[in-house]
Amino acid sequence: MSLQLDYSNEQDKVDIPEAWIARLEQLLQLAGEAEGMTMGEVTLTFTDNEQIHQLNRDYRNMDRPTDVLSFAMQDDGTDELDIIFEVESEDEVDPISGMLGDIVISVEKAVEQSEEYGHSLEREIGFLFVHGFLHLIGYDHETESDEAVMTSKQEAVLSKAGLSR
Structure with missing residues (x-):
């Protein structure tokens, strides 16, 4: 198994070309390689400002849309219940252990930011995806x-993938 990307598009404002998905799969491999990770699954959802606003409000108590949210499955679990998976045979695999988590990107917000920063939408979505991935594996930006x-x-x-500013 390698790093796997599963995605869904729940917005209708911007077409998501297959070439972008291929680029995101490349970014996942490059980011994983840089972190010494070879296995795991990431789920990506493309959404709009309204849906991400609701998620941001419900899960982070921030009543505004944001660009990207990450929901890590491999968290330290201090505030969560343990999930117990009983293996019934040696061939059975724990369906949760390989899940790194979910990334949700507001395509609307990505469009706004790509225009504001003067680079392509593909680069902005790539940036948000890598940012979300790093959150999934424990990185944060609370301090300078x-x-x-x-x-x-x-x-x-992003530079290694040819997506520089």
């Missing part, structure tokens, strides 16, 4: 030094 580390990692992956 954490933000510098995360920004450096994001830019290195």
